[in-house]
Amino acid sequence: MPIPDKLQEVLDDFAFVTTRSERAELLIDLADRFEPVPERIATAPYPEDRRVPFCESEAFVWAEPQDDDSLKFHFAVENPQGLSAMALAVILDQSLSGAPLEQVTEVSPDIVLEIFGKDISMGKGQGLMGMVTMVQSKAKHHLSG
Numbered sequence: 601m602p603i604p605d606k607l608q609e610v611l612d613d614f615a616f617v618t619t620r621s622e623r624a625e626l627l628i629d630l631a632d633r634f635e636p637v638p639e640r641i642a643t644a645p646y647p648e649d650r651r652v653p654f655c656e657s658e659a660f661v662w663a664e665p666q667d668d669d670s671l672k673f674h675f676a677v678e679n680p681q682g683l684s685a686m687a688l689a690v691i692l693d694q695s696l697s698g699a700p701l702e703q704v705t706e707v708s709p710d711i712v713l714e715i716f717g718k719d720i721s722m723g724k725g726q727g728l729m730g731m732v733t734m735v736q737s738k739a740k741h742h743l744s745g
């Protein structure tokens with residue numbers, strides 16, 4: 601099953617990035633668009649079951665059911681220095697919110713390597729892959745719901 605079109609567009613954009621500085625600039629632009637979880641969904645301190653395991657940026661994930669049976673994903677990133685987590689949250693929200701859940705469940709955590717580059721540190725990579733895995737898990741849970 602193909603991944604959602606919007607996510608494929610993001611991956612295609614990053615495939616054209618040739619330098620670390622260009623990748624960093626793109627990611628910073630994305631992080632600047634990060635909007636934390638709305639208060640109607642959750643307020644700090646956030647529940648531990650929403651925390652992304654291994655994420656150094658203290659990221660949290662929520663999935664809000666929509667009328668069309670899709671999900672709207674929300675994120676909190678508690679570390680103000682967590683630009684990578686913020687950038688990924690923007691990508692996941694914009695590309696997977698509203699997408700068919702069957703497609704969301706098929707998204708590989710390896711997209712983190714395509715977006716952030718193969719030289720990402722193991723610790724950061726684990727946390728970011730954890731964000732993708734949590735989004736997948738929320739979609740699977742909603743499908744089986």
